[in-house]
Amino acid sequence: MVVLGSVIAVLFVLPLWWAAVSALRPQRETFATLSPVSLWTLLPRGLTIGNFDRLFDAEFGRALLNSTVVTVATLVIGLAICATAAFALAVLHFPGRGVVFAVMVVSFLIPFDAIAIPLMSIFRDAHLENTYLALVLPGVGNGFAVFLLRGFFLGVPVDLAEAARVEGLGWWGVFWRIYLPLSRPALIGAGLILFVFQWQAYLWPLLIAPDPEMTVAPVAIAQFAGQQGVDFGAIFAGAVLTALVPLLILLFFQRYFTQSVSSSGLK
Amino acid sequence: MSTVPTRTSRRLGDLPIALTFLLPALLAAVLLRLWPTAKAVWDSLRSTALGVEPTHWVGVEQYRTLLDDPAFLNSLKITLLFGIIVNPLQIAVALALAVLFNERIRGAGLMRTLVFLPVAIPQSVSAVIWAVAFRPDGPLNGVLARLGIAPQGFLTSPGQALASIIVVVSWIGVGYWMMFLIAGLKEIDPTLYEAASLDGAGRWARFRGITLPQLRRQLAFVLVADTISNLLVFAPVQILTGGGPNGRTDLIMNNVFERAYVRADAGAAAAGTVIVAVIALAIVLVQFRLLSKGSD
Structure with a gap:
């Protein structure tokens, strides 16, 4: 079992390992060791940071910064929007709750990439091209994050909220002081969903932010495969840097991620 | 803040406060999802062909033209073929890995993370890495050469290009779906397995008799969410093959993107967009069927 698991894990990570090694050696070395395949395909001889130099000469630092700004903004705004909506849908009682829930579900489950093109012309009419706002907005409403949080909120005992209400706490207080602190695993799970969506974003930034100043990391890396x-x-150096941030986050939060998905039961 | 509700407040419930909680999400839903969808439908019913004539109402003409276009039909066919292969494959592998990494083996957490890693990397980056791997003089052919097998075309071979895309997309996605299935496995009551073991059920019998039925809800979810994300595969196709050779990997999003940006045919692209959205919504409706059945 251990052997099988290790072999599979190594196979999955092999392409990334090779990319990381290739980021640290001269390009001719990378291709000289491709065929025939040998140990040197996967181990570097003669380390260099030249690849990273060229990367940063092409303003990759700017792109990585853009990605980070956009992703962090999406996380903060997205969590606020999704958590408040999930709270209303799980805890509050009001006429038409079912209808609102249905509208929310249907609209957020319309695949974003499929409507990216019409959305782009709407954003253009509003002169939002090449702005952080345009990059952030589509990521903030995420149906899956709402589901995850709503499922978790439904599992919080109603007595807690009722007791707090009797003591004179308003609904915002109930949300902020009772539900949010209890829901940390679900918030981390929802945060990871939002993070992956935005960190991966390619089609939308390609459409709405063509300005070099506003390029995000995935698009910037793809541009190293140009006409010339x-x-x-x-590209490999960029891949390493782009992968590093999520890698650290995932290693750190992995335990919580599994936990939050399971305790919400994907309702 | 009265604890005894009046008649009006009982009828309205928490409506005013609920609206403030819901407003941002509702705005996002309407402005960022429903409006562009409505716009796609509207655009698809009008002709905007290259500015030759003023925009005018053409009804379902765009759809008729599109569905008569062999390239679009080919793209639908390729997308269907891709879906039929890639979805069961990814789910089976994700399930097998979930079961494996859910065992109490040393280092399972690290192994899980390694398998999960590809999803954390932008798909455009993954595609570029695989583009090198698939080169004629690339490492995959290098391994084949060591084994005494003739070099393969991979992305340039009409028979292998789609399979190559499937490998890349699965490498990216399998770890992600695995995580949801592992979460489901953790929810299964361990006493079920203990009881089955006492009754003499073997590993396979326990998997079929307990694991599969208990995982039904998560499996239904993964099935549909995975199907939708595979319907929308775009970056790997655009970077690895551009839809070629000869349209063999021309998945639907690539086709629609090309209509919009390479051929500047906005009307046809809008109609294509609507068709993709309708297919996706149909899949989502199936999801709710399965999920509501699963919770009985």
């Missing part, structure tokens, strides 16, 4: 040939060294 492909700079693989720089």
Whole structure:
């Protein structure tokens, strides 16, 4: 079992390992060791940071910064929007709750990439091209994050909220002081969903933010494969840097992620 | 803040406060999802062909033209073929890995993370890495050469291009779906397994008799969410093959994107968008069927 698991894990991570190694060696070395395959395909001989130099000469730092700004903004705004909506749908009672829930579900489950093109012309009419706002907005409402949080909120005992209400706490107080602190695992899970969506974003930034100043990391890396040939060294260096942030976050939060999905039961 | 509700407040419930909680999400839903969807439908019913004539109402003409276009039909066919292969494959592998990494084995947490890692990397980056792997002089052919097998075309071979895309997309997605299934496995009551073991049920019998039925809800969810994300695969296709060779990997999103940006045919792209959205919504409706059945 251990052997099988290890072999599979290594197979999955092998392409990333090779990319990371190739980011640290000269490009000709990368291709000289491709065929025939040897140990040197996967181990670097002669380390260099030249690939990273070229990457940063092409303003990749800017792109990585843009990605980070956009993703962090999406996380903060997205969690606020999704959590408040989930709270209303799980805890509050009002006429038409079913209808609102249905509208929310249907609209958020319309796949975003499928409507990216009409949405782009709406954003253009509103002169939102090449703005952080345009990059952030589509990521803030996420049907799956709402589901996750609503499921978790439904599991919080109603007595807690009722007791707090009797003591004179308003609904915002109930939300802020009771539900949010109890829901940390679900919030981390929802945060990861929002994070992956935005960190991965490619089609939308390609459409709405063509300005080099506003390029995000995934698009910037793809641009190293241009008409004048492909700079693989720089691409791998970019891949390493782009992967590093989620890697650290995932290693840190992985336990919570599994926990939050399971305790919400994906309702 | 009265604890004894009046008649009006009972009828309205928490409506005013609920509205303030819901407003941002409702605005996002309407402005960022429903409006563009309505716009796609509207655009698809009008002709905007290259500015030759003023925009005018053409009804379902765009759809008729699109569904008569062999390239679009090919794209639908390729998307269907892709879906039929990639979805069962990914779910089966994700399930097998979930069961494996849910065992109490040393280092299971680290192994899980390694398998999960590809989803944390932008798909455009994954696609570029795989583009090198698939090169004629790339490492995959290098391994084949060591084994004495002739070099393969992979992305340039009409027979292998779609399979190559499937490998890349699965490498990216399998770990993600695995996590949801692991979460489901953790919910299963361990005493069920203990009882079955006492009754002499083997590993396979326990998997079929307990794991599968208990996982039904998560499996239904993963099935549909996975199907939708595979319907919308775009970056790997655009970077690896651009839909070629000869349209063999021309998945629907790539086709629609090309109509909009390479051929600047906004009307046809809108009609294509609507068709993709309708297919996706149909899949979502199936999801709710399965989920509501699962919770009985």
